[in-house]
Amino acid sequence: MSTDDFLLQDSMENGGIQLTNIDSFNAIKCSWVKRYLDNTNTSKWKLFYQKILKKYGDSLLFECYISNTILHEIANENIFLADVLSAWSDVTHNLETKTNSKTVLWINKDITSNNKTFFYKDWFERSIKYVDQLYDYRIKDFHSFDDICYMYGIPSNNFLKYYPLIKSIPIHIKSEINTNNTPCTQTTFVENILGRKRKK
Structure with a gap:
């Protein structure tokens, strides 16, 4: 498992999303998301997936509780991408439900x-x-x-x-x-992972 995978298992204060060891397979998928969302990443593979995701709001998808309909549409173009999005959506939604984080309006299977x-x-x-x-x-x-x-x-x-x-x-x-009672100011997990550095 890569450093990114362990980072995602770290606390939210350290830029992770507190995945457990049981979620190690999902951690591998989630680490792919971190690399995709890195603005400094200009790899050809990113451009390939970006072309697909732009139809659905691009990085917005990583903040959504994605509907199965959208996942099926994406799977028709790329099964790997749909699998990663499904794992990411399940993991982050479960954690955000516990932490009272922001609820995204768009492409949300609950709305x-x-x-x-x-x-x-x-x-x-x-x-x-x-x-x-x-x-x-x-x-x-x-x-x-x-x-x-x-x-x-x-x-x-x-x-x-x-x-x-x-x-x-x-x-x-x-x-x-x-x-x-007051507007939610907590960062989303996407913002948390990209905006915080692992403590030395």
Whole structure:
């Protein structure tokens, strides 16, 4: 097992995600994610996988609890990539559930309408990524569509996108937001792994 694999088994304070020894096989897959997300990595293999992932938001996928539908679509192009994404999604989702981390809106298997996940590329490009960004903690409810338009520059004709999205956010996610009381500022595991160095 490589140094990266052991690093992923390290504590979150040291830049890992606390994988146990039992998860060593998943650690190997997760270490691939770390190499892929490294902005200094310009390898040809990265460009190959990047071409596939850009269709689904690229690095956003590593923050999502990915739906099986999306995984099947990716598997049709590359089984290895789908396998890595599945392992990464399962491991990080389980840990983030325990640590009350951010919940991503897009391509989230818990947020669906007619068995389809959401991904509004234009909203994502306006930096809308997490559920709590749509939530008004002052009134303990989601912002009105007019508020969202004002805050993020969303076109007013997008109201048919907003209400189905809000309606599809399940009760347990809403309850977690209400329990937090304040906007979640904890970094995601992707941010944690890339932004922190192993202590000497």
